[in-house]
Amino acid sequence: MKNKMYEIIWSGNKYTNSSGRDGFVPFVIVNHISASTMSSMDSWFTSSGNAVSSAHFGVSRKGELHQYVEIERFAWANGTSLSYMSKYPAQVWIDQKYTNANYWTVSIEHEGTDGDLSEEQFQASVWLHQYIRDYIVDKWGQECYFPLDDYHVIGHFQLHSWKEFCPGIMFPWARLYETFQKETQFEEEDEMNKILDYDQWAWDELDKYLGDAYNDQTITDWKWVQAARDKTLVYKDLLLLKVLIDERRRDK
Structure with missing residues (x-):
């Protein structure tokens, strides 16, 4: 339409x-x-x-x-x-x-x-x-x-x-x-489904957040860290990752 x-x-x-x-x-x-x-x-x-x-x-x-x-x-x-x-x-x-x-x-x-x-x-x-x-x-x-x-x-x-x-x-x-x-x-x-509209400092913070989650095995797929570094992460995936990381850390 x-x-x-x-x-x-x-x-x-x-x-x-x-x-x-x-x-x-x-x-x-x-x-x-x-x-x-x-x-x-x-x-x-x-x-x-x-x-x-x-x-x-x-x-x-x-x-x-x-x-x-x-x-x-x-x-x-x-x-x-x-x-x-x-x-x-x-x-x-x-x-x-x-x-x-x-x-x-x-x-x-x-x-x-x-x-x-x-x-x-x-x-x-x-x-x-x-x-x-x-x-x-x-x-x-x-x-x-x-x-x-x-x-x-x-x-x-x-x-x-x-x-x-x-x-x-x-x-x-x-x-x-x-x-x-x-x-x-x-x-x-x-x-x-749009790519995050972030300033560089925000991408850096996200890289650290996802990198820490990968290093402590809260997430096991490197592609999410790479997506943050490539600045290709979309809103939907960030929301899902946030829920996943918070729940897994809460259960530890």
Whole structure:
């Protein structure tokens, strides 16, 4: 999935509504349904007569991606009020003490009416969610990373009582979360197979640690010491060695 790249077409203009985030960093993605065509979205979000709404992104039935508002600014998509509070309020909104959700969210509109996404649209939306999260990390730092789960990826219906069917009764929530969970597992496995990113002093300490374990026969395979000296040891093997060495020394 991540191997496929999508082009994001800038589609906003001087009339597209947006505001500053006032120091907030976005960490929640809100899904919407357009109840219209992609061309209608493009027209409305760039109209001089539109003084009420906008969105960051739109995803067409064909899997095309349009961007109307920079992520650095908030779109007029998820403004919240206790006067029209959702029947199923998102936990994140409660935790944010019911502040205006526009400040800390990024919005995705999906072309359609009931949320039954085409396969091309679903795959493009999955990629877009990941792109948004990665863009935020690149822009504001690794400490702003957030998992794509049901806390950080929500529907408009969880913020508004009068949007109780947005992004549609057919929106594929279960499949979306399952896809993100698999991606997270893959990323974690990939990280575990990376070579240790150590400075020279740390490699020297590791060489001594494994060398001592080899000399006292706690481990018997020289390849682990050699891997440390060659700087080719991966995270997964280091964790396994640490557990093995600690358990064997404890049993002595």
